[in-house]
Amino acid sequence: xxxxxxxxxxxxxxxxxxxxxxxxxxxxxxxxxxxxxxxxxxxxxxxxxxxxxxxxxxxxxxxxxxxxxxxxxxxxxxxxxxxxxxxxxxxxxxxxxxxxxxxxxxxxxxxxxxxxxxxxxxxxxxxxxxxxxxxxxxxxxxxxxxxxxxxxxxxxxxx
Amino acid sequence: xxxxxxxxxxxxxxxxxxxxxxxxxxxxxxxxxxxxxxxxxxxxxxxxxxxxxxxxxxxxxxxxxxxxxxxxxxxxxxxxxxxxxxxxxxxxxxxxxxxxxxxxxxxxxxxxxxxxxxxxxxxxxxxxxxxxxxxxxxxxxxxxxxxxxxxxxxxxxxxxxxxxxxxxxxxxxxxxxxxxxxxxxxxxxxxxxxxxxxxxxxxxxxxxxxxxxxxxxxxxxxxxxxxxxxxxxxxxxxxxxxxxxxxxxxxxxxxxxxxxxxxxxxxxxxxxxxxxxxxxxxxxxxxxxxxxxxxxxxxxxxxxxxxxxxxxxxxxxxxxxxxxxxxxxxxxxxxxxxxxxxxxxxxxxxxxxxxxxxxxxxxxxxxxxxxxxxxxxxxxxxxxxxxxxxxxxxxxxxxxxxxxxxxxxxxxxxxxxxxxxxxxxxxxxxxxxxxxxxxxxxxxxxxxxxxxxxxxxxxxxxxxxxxxxxxxxxxxxxxxxxxxxxxxxxxxxxxxxxxxxxxxxxxxxxxxxxxxxxxxxxxxxxxxxxxxxxxxxxxxxxxxxxxxxxxxxxxxxxxxxxxxxxxxxxxxxxxxxxxxxxxxxxxxxxxxxxxxxxxxxxxxxxxxxxxxxxxxxxxxxxxxxxxxxxxxxxxxxxxxxxxxxxxxxxxxxxxxxxxxxxxxxxxxxxxxxxxxxxxxxxxxxxxxxxxxxxxxxxxxxxxxxxxxxxxxxxxxxxxxxxxxxxxxxxxxxxxxxxxxxxxxxxxxxx
Numbered sequence: 001x002x003x004x005x006x007x008x009x010x011x012x013x014x015x016x017x018x019x020x021x022x023x024x025x026x027x028x029x030x031x032x033x034x035x036x037x038x039x040x041x042x043x044x045x046x047x048x049x050x051x052x053x054x055x056x057x058x059x060x061x062x063x064x065x066x067x068x069x070x071x072x073x074x075x076x077x078x079x080x081x082x083x084x085x086x087x088x089x090x091x092x093x094x095x096x097x098x099x100x101x102x103x104x105x106x107x108x109x110x111x112x113x114x115x116x117x118x119x120x121x122x123x124x125x126x127x128x129x130x131x132x133x134x135x136x137x138x139x140x141x142x143x144x145x146x147x148x149x150x151x152x153x154x155x156x157x158x159x
Numbered sequence: 160x161x162x163x164x165x166x167x168x169x170x171x172x173x174x175x176x177x178x179x180x181x182x183x184x185x186x187x188x189x190x191x192x193x194x195x196x197x198x199x200x201x202x203x204x205x206x207x208x209x210x211x212x213x214x215x216x217x218x219x220x221x222x223x224x225x226x227x228x229x230x231x232x233x234x235x236x237x238x239x240x241x242x243x244x245x246x247x248x249x250x251x252x253x254x255x256x257x258x259x260x261x262x263x264x265x266x267x268x269x270x271x272x273x274x275x276x277x278x279x280x281x282x283x284x285x286x287x288x289x290x291x292x293x294x295x296x297x298x299x300x301x302x303x304x305x306x307x308x309x310x311x312x313x314x315x316x317x318x319x320x321x322x323x324x325x326x327x328x329x330x331x332x333x334x335x336x337x338x339x340x341x342x343x344x345x346x347x348x349x350x351x352x353x354x355x356x357x358x359x360x361x362x363x364x365x366x367x368x369x370x371x372x373x374x375x376x377x378x379x380x381x382x383x384x385x386x387x388x389x390x391x392x393x394x395x396x397x398x399x400x401x402x403x404x405x406x407x408x409x410x411x412x413x414x415x416x417x418x419x420x421x422x423x424x425x426x427x428x429x430x431x432x433x434x435x436x437x438x439x440x441x442x443x444x445x446x447x448x449x450x451x452x453x454x455x456x457x458x459x460x461x462x463x464x465x466x467x468x469x470x471x472x473x474x475x476x477x478x479x480x481x482x483x484x485x486x487x488x489x490x491x492x493x494x495x496x497x498x499x500x501x502x503x504x505x506x507x508x509x510x511x512x513x514x515x516x517x518x519x520x521x522x523x524x525x526x527x528x529x530x531x532x533x534x535x536x537x538x539x540x541x542x543x544x545x546x547x548x549x550x551x552x553x554x555x556x557x558x559x560x561x562x563x564x565x566x567x568x569x570x571x572x573x574x575x576x577x578x579x580x581x582x583x584x585x586x587x588x589x590x591x592x593x594x595x596x597x598x599x600x601x602x603x604x605x606x607x608x609x610x611x612x613x614x615x616x617x618x619x620x621x622x623x624x625x626x627x628x629x630x631x632x633x634x635x636x637x638x639x640x641x642x643x644x645x646x647x648x649x650x651x652x653x654x655x656x657x658x659x660x661x662x663x664x665x666x667x668x669x670x671x672x673x674x675x676x677x678x679x680x681x682x683x684x685x686x687x688x689x690x691x692x693x694x695x696x697x698x699x700x701x702x703x704x705x706x707x708x709x710x711x712x713x714x715x716x717x718x719x720x721x722x723x724x725x726x727x728x729x730x731x732x733x734x735x736x737x738x739x740x741x742x743x744x745x746x747x748x749x750x751x752x753x754x755x756x757x758x759x760x761x762x763x764x765x766x767x768x769x770x771x772x773x774x775x776x777x778x779x780x781x782x783x784x785x786x787x788x789x790x791x792x793x794x795x796x797x798x799x800x801x802x803x804x805x806x807x808x809x810x811x812x813x814x815x816x817x818x819x820x821x822x823x824x825x826x827x828x829x830x831x832x833x834x835x836x837x838x839x840x841x842x843x844x845x846x847x848x849x850x851x852x853x854x855x856x857x858x859x860x861x862x863x864x865x866x867x868x869x870x871x872x873x874x875x876x877x878x879x880x881x882x883x884x885x886x887x888x889x890x891x892x893x894x895x896x897x898x899x900x901x902x903x904x905x906x907x908x909x
Contacts, residue, residue, distance in 0.1 A: 001410070017447075018410065018447070018448075021447045022447065025445065025446050025447040028446070029385075029445040029446055029447070030445070032379075033370075034370070034372045034376070034377040034379075035369070035370020035371070035372075036370070037374075037376070037537075037538070037586075038376060038446075038539070039537050039538075039539075039618065039843075040618045040842050040843050041450075041617060041618055041842075042618075042842055042843070042844060044842060044843035044844050045537070045843050045848075047537060074370065075368075075369065075370030076369065076370045078369075082365055082368060082369040087368040087369065090364070090367075090368045091360065091364045091365065091368060094358075094360050094361055094364060094809055094810065094813065095813075096233075096361055096363075096364060096367045096368070097233035097234070097235070097813060097814070097817055098232055098233030098536075098537065098538070098584070098585060098586050098587045098588075099233065099363065099367035099373070099584065099586070100374060100536075100537040100538045100586025100587060101537045101586075102367050102368065103367075103368075103370045106368060121856075124851070125851050125852035126852070128851040129850045129851045129852045130850075131850075131851070132537065132843060132848045132850060133537070134535055134536060134537050134587050134589070134821065134848065135233050135537075135587065135817045135821070136816065136817035136818065136819065136820025136821040136824070136849070136854070137813065137816075137817055137820075138820055138849075138850075138851045138854035139816055139820070139854060139855070139856075139857075139858060140813065140816070141851070142851070
């Protein structure tokens with residue numbers, strides 16, 4: 001067991017956990033942030049994506065000991081009121097079916113648009129192919145990303 | 160059982176007329192009874208919900224809350240079912256709030272999500288509920304204002320009278336709830352719909368995009384512990400002994416124990432599938448701790464040998480022998496090929512197929528095989544349970560609470576009215592969550608651990624723990640005469656452990672001489688419904704075969720099907736044909752027209768077509784394939800659907816698009832294979848799922864416009880995708896596809 005002061009969604013959160021504990025389970029079991037989802041545990045499905053200093057990474061393979069000072073942003077912290085351009089675009093296109101994978105999809109999309117505000121179809125495919133959706137909402141996700149790109153993303157993380 | 164909420168109360172209001180209506184009931188325990196009226200008087204506070212019936216709640220300040228009766232797993236019933244109520248109730252959709260209902264079959268009906276049945280089953284009862292509530296509100300206004308009820312009109316939640324009097328629904332709600340419930344309400348004509356047929360956004364959209372805790376895996380309770388089960392490494396094995404000493408030394412671990420799911424001779428309901436009966440359980444504080452500690456278990460497993468299950472379902476009580484063998488896919492395929500040669504059970508026969516085949520100028524015979532498929536819901540199986548000696552609370556993702564409750568009641572030895580089942584949003588279902596054994600496991604673990612627990616399956620548990628789409632095979636034969644007319648059709652299908660044949664479906668009814676046969680091989684590998692059960696194989700095999708027959712006859716594949724359907728309509732062969740030939744032809748002509756089939760301008764695509772009828776709806780797809788870097792991809796899809804009235808068009812389109820993507824993925828990659836009883840795939844690194852870059856660029860969805868009562872959409876678009884992909888692949892590669900998944904270029908596709 002070790003103590004960590006994590007920067008999560010703009011706040012410092014203190015946790016006492018085994019250093020090997022993946023950030024996914026720290027968020028879900030210790031910090032009451034269940035928006036980040038467990039899907040595979042081996043970084044294959046993307047349901048657990050969070051931003052680490054603004055870049056989307058699978059949190060199921062990220063030990064808490066490796067986080068250090070980097071800022072973690074989860075779906076709960078992506079925007080104050082759910083009004084991030086990507087979230088708005090998701091609603092506009094009514095993307096979700098079951099909705100389970102969508103937090104991870106949104107985090108990947110927000111990260112993409114931050115580094116590449118005008119992605120091509122190929123850019124979107126490349127950035128999003130780590131996120132599985134069994135309901136098959138891929139077409140709407142792509143359309144939503146394009147809408148969000150049009151609107152412009154100021155920041156993918158809450159300051 | 161002393162008391163069972165699942166059994167429709169025969170004394171409840173309106174039951175008689177509606178129970179007779181095909182087993183469906185209005186499912187509303189209307190609060191017009193004396194007891195309900197008393198309760199309302201007791202409340203006597205305008206802020207309280209005045210509950211008009213099981214689906215509708217209206218507050219005095221005119222907030223309308225509609226209760227969704229059916230569990231939500233992405234088919235969007237939480238939006239579409241309340242839309243139906245709102246239409247007849249005549250309220251402003253923007254002012255409506257929606258909640259998932261509790262499990263209560265008396266107030267809320269069957270509450271079963273599956274079989275593409277939600278909208279179909281609830282269409283009439285929900286309309287009647289809305290219309291009756293509106294009528295009661297009008298009656299309340301008429302009495303209050305001393306005017307004839309016929310003169311009271313409604314518009315978007317407001318009652319009015321020509322004299323200038325008006326009131327919001329909320330003002331009349333308490334009074335309305337005490338009035339007798341009207342019967343035989345006149346329902347709106349489809350031309351007057353103002354909510355139904357207009358696209359409405361997912362009512363949980365905002366919660367989904369902001370990561371609110373909606374799912375079973377997100378459920379938390381004070382003092383909750385985490386539980387995981389260590390199941391045997393292979394089907395056909397069981398627990399012999401275990402040493403938990405290392406596990407118990409790990410941080411956060413509370414307890415390790417084994418328990419039986421069903422005691423010997425337990426009468427299982429029809430959906431009480433169990434894969435492994437003896438559960439080895441680790442209970443601890445957090446998910447990660449339990450996951451790690453479970454790895455430290457030292458377990459000895461042994462062959463389980465043949466076992467007997469006692470089933471009590473449709474068809475009465477029976478004993479089923481489960482073979483103990485540890486099976487391998489290669490051996491299973493050999494066994495299926497052997498069994499395919501043996502005599503089988505005749506399922507349907509028209510005319511004289513033997514003579515037709517004897518006299519045929521040409522016989523086309525092809526065999527199709529398909530593997531087990533894992534459901535791979537993105538949210539792995541899980542359930543919360545808090546069981547005490549007096550009562551039980553269980554909460555989580557499941558499709559059929561009403562089927563699970565009687566078994567849970569027996570397992571816990573608690574009357575059903577002491578069991579509360581809460582239905583969380585499901586991270587996918589696809590049929591998997593109609594089998595509630597993970598809920599039973601959670602409840603038994605909680606009872607044993609004397610604590611609130613959440614049972615979690617890891618992805619590996621989820622994928623290797625069974626309840627798969629069965630393994631199927633079918634041999635199709637077509638007899639052509641010297642003029643290339645189809646004079647005989649024969650299908651003989653088998654499977655492990657069940658075959659897929661729907662004997663009364665197309666082309667039955669369209670061919671003079673027809674024979675359908677089936678056979679089944681028992682297995683200990685457990686199976687269950689998988690998005691469009693059986694149809695998901697048939698539509699692949701039969702629609703590929705028909706494509707090949709059309710080619711042999713020198714006919715266009717769409718015209719060939721339309722000719723057969725014309726025959727089925729004008730002079731149907733045999734009895735009990737399940738489909739409506741006109742509607743079937745309707746989706747084919749619609750997809751032909753919308754895709755500009757055989758028209759210039761599509762030369763860059765290799766085109767494949769397929770159509771299918773299942774779960775009361777009709778679907779047809781044209782798949783346009785291209786090759787990139789030597790790999791075939793589905794670039795474009797045109798889909799035509801006939802599901803009657805479309806409640807929520809944009810959501811319906813989403814559902815069809817999703818089914819197309821899911822179908823392409825499963826056609827190319829879906830396979831769960833075994834070696835000596837052990838699943839060979841355990842997670843998404845070796846069970847390939849379709850990803851963003853492999854999805855079509857465009858899926859154009861068209862609905863046949865008619866005023867027929869709505870039928871479902873979750874399953875029907877899925878099966879013919881396989882056939883259309885197979886037929887497009889033939890055009891692309893020159894090779895027919897007989898085995899799923901379709902291996903087109905093993906070097907490049909996984």
